[in-house]
């Protein structure tokens with residue numbers, strides 16, 4: 549079997565991405581067309597974990613505005629012109645393949661951010677993944693009432709987190 553590795557997602561990967569999303573996130577369902585819109589709007593941020601002919605995970609990210617989170621299962625319509633962060637919408641890896649893969653995906657997104665002169669990565673931690681994201685350099689960020697309201701669609705315990713890319717790394 550080919551060593552699992554992140555590669556850019558292609559339109560034909562949508563079926564596998566949707567199947568993994570439905571399996572890993574049964575309580576946070578999103579329509580395939582909502583996921584494919586992200587792949588169309590910002591293909592650079594959309595990766596799949598390739599293991600030979602199989603797909604064992606995906607990561608979806610796109611430029612966005614800090615303190616704003618897109619509601620789940622909703623279309624972005626368009627990307628902001630003055631984006632100030634790359635927003636990691638989701639990362640999911642099938643259980644048998646985990647280990648080092650969130651770290652590897654975040655490294656790829658950091659590279660994208662630097663290339664786009666974006667200095668912050670944002671995400672919403674769910675399922676008690678806060679400690680894992682902290683391990684990867686993210687910190688919980690204060691959320692105003694509007695953001696707290698949006699976070700409620702992500703389930704109890706959802707936490708908005710930011711990771712600043714250190715200046716020495718921005719090249």
Ligand SMILES: CC(C)(COP(=O)(O)OP(=O)(O)OC[C@H]1O[C@@H](n2cnc3c(N)ncnc32)[C@H](O)[C@@H]1OP(=O)(O)O)[C@@H](O)C(=O)NCCC(=O)NCCS
Nearest residue numbers: 639640641646647648649650651672673674675679680683
């Ligand atoms: C999230 C997910 C993709 C992580 O994949 P992974 O390959 O296990 O991630 P990594 O091994 O790169 O973990 C990143 C770091 O966090 C650490 N970590 C993992 N779980 C942790 C935990 N519960 N507490 C603290 N640290 C943790 C890892 O040891 C690693 O640190 P290291 O590189 O210094 O050893 C995978 O667990 C998954 O698909 N979960 C279900 C979906 C999900 O929760 N997605 C995130 C939604 S916000």
